[in-house]
Amino acid sequence: MFKKLLASVGIGAAKVDTILETEHLHPGQKFQAQIVVLGGDVEQEISGLELALMTKVKVEGENGEYYASQVIEKWRVGSQFTIAPGEKKVIPFEARLHSETPITEINAPYNHSYVWLETGLDIDLALDPSDKDLLHIYPNEAVKNCLLAMEKLGFRMVKADVERGYLKASNFQSVSGCYQEIEYRPASTSLFGLQEVELSFVPEAHRTHVLIELDRAFRGDGYVDLTIEHDHVNLSQLCDQLERLFA
Structure with a gap:
């Protein structure tokens, strides 16, 4: 007993x-x-x-x-x-x-x-x-190439953490109840007028959505997003897409 x-x-x-x-x-x-x-x-x-x-x-x-x-x-x-x-x-x-x-x-x-x-x-x-x-x-190919594109555009990764909550954009939203933020800062002064960029990824079976928070010196915070199709991952195209979003 x-x-x-x-x-x-x-x-x-x-x-x-x-x-x-x-x-x-x-x-x-x-x-x-x-x-x-x-x-x-x-x-x-x-x-x-x-x-x-x-x-x-x-x-x-x-x-x-x-x-x-x-x-x-x-x-x-x-x-x-x-x-x-x-x-x-x-x-x-x-x-x-x-x-x-x-x-x-x-x-x-x-x-x-x-x-x-x-x-x-x-x-x-x-x-x-x-x-x-x-x-x-480990990151999937879409995420890996997105991170490489950020480096090629002159940004350095400074921090990564996970926050409680949900992400929502015009054509996607997260469902897990938490999301990761990967923070970048420009390696040189005022690249694209940006002080900070934060990336969050919402992967699906055949595509990965990216929500991007932009912190500009004089315009405050704003959000843009893009979707990467898994069968069309291209580093050069990603660099061009991000550059247009940041401009």
């Missing part, structure tokens, strides 16, 4: 570990994993498993800015089962990353973009033991 009580508050309880086939992924990419559940000191009823795709978001609060963890997407895995003391169960799992998963692998001096998978056991009357697996998220 004493061991059962301890297990009910998470002491000597079952543990979970998610083993990913690879931690290096792109937004919208399928991934495979094995969820390993190891029994504790006593037999336990497991109500189910949950996997959550998580990120850290910047939130505007009454007392200023702060960072909080946010769920991008959540998956329920399997149904109720019993695990015996010391028993090992391996559950295969496959899913697709949300297309709006923030990019972590970018060359920003101040990169506050983090993405991870969190796995938890839903155990009745128990604390929720969890396992966290950090992910390395």
Whole structure:
């Protein structure tokens, strides 16, 4: 009985570990994993498993800015089962990353973009033991070429972070509840009259939308946008498109 009580508050309880086939992924990419559940000191009823795709978001609060963890997407895995003391169960799992998963692998001096998978056991009357697996998220070809175009136009990346909220333009809007901002500043003084440019990407299956915030010295902030078709990614054309938008 004493061991059962301890297990009910998470002491000597079952543990979970998610083993990913690879931690290096792109937004919208399928991934495979094995969820390993190891029994504790006593037999336990497991109500189910949950996997959550998580990120850290910047939130505007009454007392200023702060960072909080946010769920991008959540998956329920399997149904109720019993695990015996010391028993090992391996559950295969496959899913697709949300297309709006923030990019972590970018060359920003101040990169506050983090993405991870969190796995938890839903155990009745128990604390929720969890396992966290950090992910390395790379840009798709459209985003990669857009970032290269910014460099070619004389801008340097200075910061990247993820904010809570939604993006909306005339022909697209985000759905994940958070969005990434990648901040650029001109390498030379007053390039196109711009002090700062912030890019946010909303990828879809066959195209990537880009919302661009422009901060000009004498005209304040403004927004422009463009859409990059995945089968027509061209660095030179992107440079021309951005140059026209900035002019």
